[in-house]
Every structure is written in C-alpha cells, then in structure tokens.
Amino acid sequence: MKYANSIVELIGHTPLVKLQKVTEGIKATVLVKLEYLNPGGSIKDRIALKMIEEAERSGKLQPGGTIVEPTSGNTGVGLALVGQQKGYKCIFVVPDKVGQEKRSVLEAYGAEVVVTPTAVPPDSPQSYYGVSDRLVREIPGAFKPDQFSNPGAPASHYETTGPEIWADTDGKVTHVVIGAGTGGTISGTGRFLKDVSKDRPESEGGQVTVIGADPEGSVYSGGTGRPYFVEGVGEDMWPANYDKAVPDDVLAVSDAESFAMTRRLAREEGLLVGGSSGMAVVAALRAARDLPESAIVVVVLPDSGRGYLAKIFNDDWMRSFGFLPGASEATVGDVLK
Numbered sequence: 384m385k386y387a388n389s390i391v392e393l394i395g396h397t398p399l400v401k402l403q404k405v406t407e408g409i410k411a412t413v414l415v416k417l418e419y420l421n422p423g424g425s426i427k428d429r430i431a432l433k434m435i436e437e438a439e440r441s442g443k444l445q446p447g448g449t450i451v452e453p454t455s456g457n458t459g460v461g462l463a464l465v466g467q468q469k470g471y472k473c474i475f476v477v478p479d480k481v482g483q484e485k486r487s488v489l490e491a492y493g494a495e496v497v498v499t500p501t502a503v504p505p506d507s508p509q510s511y512y513g514v515s516d517r518l519v520r521e522i523p524g525a526f527k528p529d530q531f532s533n534p535g536a537p538a539s540h541y542e543t544t545g546p547e548i549w550a551d552t553d554g555k556v557t558h559v560v561i562g563a564g565t566g567g568t569i570s571g572t573g574r575f576l577k578d579v580s581k582d583r584p585e586s587e588g589g590q591v592t593v594i595g596a597d598p599e600g601s602v603y604s605g606g607t608g609r610p611y612f613v614e615g616v617g618e619d620m621w622p623a624n625y626d627k628a629v630p631d632d633v634l635a636v637s638d639a640e641s642f643a644m645t646r647r648l649a650r651e652e653g654l655l656v657g658g659s660s661g662m663a664v665v666a667a668l669r670a671a672r673d674l675p676e677s678a679i680v681v682v683v684l685p686d687s688g689r690g691y692l693a694k695i696f697n698d699d700w701m702r703s704f705g706f707l708p709g710a711s712e713a714t715v716g717d718v719l720k
C-alpha cells in the first residue's frame with residue numbers, strides 16, 4: 384500500500400513543468416517548480432517543518448510547547464499544519480490590515496490568532512512585533528521560530544528544494560530564478576546548486592547561475608524600500624537569512640509586469656499562482672532571452688493564486704490601481720447587461 388503516515392510527510396518533492404506559451408521566442412527550456420502543491424499550499428511548509436524539528440532537537444520546543452510567530456501568510460499556515468501534527472499550540476500575531484480570509488485559514492487549522500493595530504509605531508508594545516515578543520516572554524514553553532533569522536529556513540532549502548531541482552533535471556540545470564522575501568529560499572537553494580555544480584565543466588553548463596527576482600523598489604535590487612503591491616517578496620531592510628554572496632544578479636520587476644504575467648500563467652499555462660510567481664517568471668524570461676537552446680532555467684513558484692482572487696485576478700481591483708486600462712476587455716457579464 385502506498386500512503387503517508389501524516390500530511391507532514393508530503394511536504395516537498397514538488398514537480399517541475401515546462402512553460403509552453405509565455406516562452407514564445409525563447410530558445411532555452413524554462414521549467415517552473417510548483418510549490419503550491421505542498422500540503423499547506425506554499426513553499427513555506429518546508430521551512431516550518433525544519434524550524435520546528437531543529438527547535439525540538441535543541442530543546443527550545445518541548446512537549447506541550449507553544450509556537451508564537453508574527454506572520455499572517457504562508458509561514459503561518461506551514462507552522463499551523465506542522466505544529467498541530469506534532470502536538471504544539473500555535474499563536475499567530477497579525478496586523479489588523481490582514482484580511483479575515485487569511486486569519487480564518489489559520490484558525491481553521493486550530494491556531495489562535497491575535498490581532499494588533501496597524502496604526503502604532505513598530506517599537507510600540509502594542510505593535511505586531513511588540514505583542515509577539517511579549518507573548519513569547521509570558522507564555523511558559525513558548526518558542527518563536529523567526530523566519531527572518533532562523534538558520535533552519537535556508538537550511539531546509541539547502542537540504543530539499545536545491546537537491547530536488549538538481550535530481551529532477553539530472554544535474555543539467557544551468558540557471559535558477561528565485562524571488563526573495565526573507566531570502567531563505569534563494570540563499571539555501573542557490574547555495575546548494577552552486578556547491579553541487581562548482582566543478583561541472585563549462586561544456587556541461589558550468590556552475591549554476593542564480594538570479595534573484597525582486598519587486599521594483601525593494602532593497603535587493605537597489606531600491607529604497609518604497610512600497611509595491613506584489614506580496615511576499617522584496618524588503619526594506621536586509622534580513623539575516625539573505626546571503627548577498629549567492630545571487631549572481633538581481634532583476635527588478637514592476638507590479639504591472641508581475642500581475643500581467645500572473646494572469647497569463649493562469650490563462651495560458653493552467654497555473655493558478657500568486658504574484659511573486661508571476662514576478663519570478665518575468666525575471667526568468669528576461670534572463671532567458673539571450674540564452675542558448677542548451678540552457679535549462681528553473682523558476683521557483685512559491686504559492687497558489689487562490690489567495691489573490693480579489694486582487695490580481697479581479698479586473699476592478701486591477702483597474703483601480705492602473706494595472707489594467709480603464710476600458711479593459713468587456714466581460715460576459717458586461718455584454719449580457
């Protein structure tokens with residue numbers, strides 16, 4: 384019989400699929416790695432598992448312990464899923480700007496959600512960070528994974544994401560394109576692929592080239608940290624888990640390009656993915672334009688498009704921020720009116 388003993392065993396081992404339509408005019412092979420097929424719906428399941436296992440090993444997390452993390456997104460889901468299976472209580476601290484849908488997902492997994500006001504300074508005791516720090520101090524047996532600095536985050540990608548890409552391409556991958564938020568994915572995956580290919584002869588592609596994809600405005604691509612709409616990627620500061628030595632290049636991508644590509648991936652490739660995935664594909668296609676037929680480009684797609692139906696996939700929302708022209712394509716609904 385073929386079955387997993389727990390949903391946790393199904394984290395990772397995500398497939399690669401070749402892009403067919405959006406790559407028109409490109410000679411290289413462009414493969415995308417579908418992280419939305421993880422049990423919690425994103426790449427963050429991988430780091431959740433590793434950070435919890437490391438905390439168990441080091442004794443920071445003991446039976447009956449509580450996981451406390453300021454997160455509203457994918458990391459929360461991963462931690463809720465793994466934490467629950469391993470018998471830990473989870474408390475997530477989220478700012479009140481985070482939508483009810485996202486809070487409800489965490490609660491559905493049995494986690495507790497504490498909502499903090501957005502309109503307070505970051506150093507206020509009532510802030511997102513202030514409240515989570517106080518909970519960690521006050522709850523006996525509390526553990527805060529801290530995905531921005533926890534070495535388990537890049538380590539999980541060094542041990543799983545990178546080796547999967549290498550194995551699934553039979554060691555032929557030449558370029559990898561990855562968006563950076565905390566930097567864990569690009570640092571761990573990129574470092575592994577560089578290490579494993581460091582002595583590969585130039586005739587077989589040489590050392591793997593790591594390309595970062597970044598929203599225009601973020602510090603990784605030389606921005607000032609000014610705001611942008613793509614979620615989950617880019618930073619206004621340099622987190623500990625971002626290893627500057629790993630990317631060979633970082634390409635800045637605009638919100639408009641990211642969202643247009645995210646919509647094309649759904650319509651033309653059957654891939655319902657989030658905005659950071661569209662962003663990474665834009666960067667990959669830009670990099671692949673000048674590459675020969677022999678190049679194998681792998682792009683990591685971090686999460687599903689389901690969480691963005693009211694934004695990227697909503698014409699009114701897109702129009703209201705100028706990402707679609709005012710008089711965009713009429714919908715069937717418009718025609719029937």
Ligand code: PMP
Pocket residue numbers: 456457562563564565566567568569614615616657659660685686
């Ligand atoms: N895309 C999405 C949707 C994310 O939630 C994240 C995590 N912040 C990333 C990309 C970037 O991953 P990392 O934090 O490992 O750099």
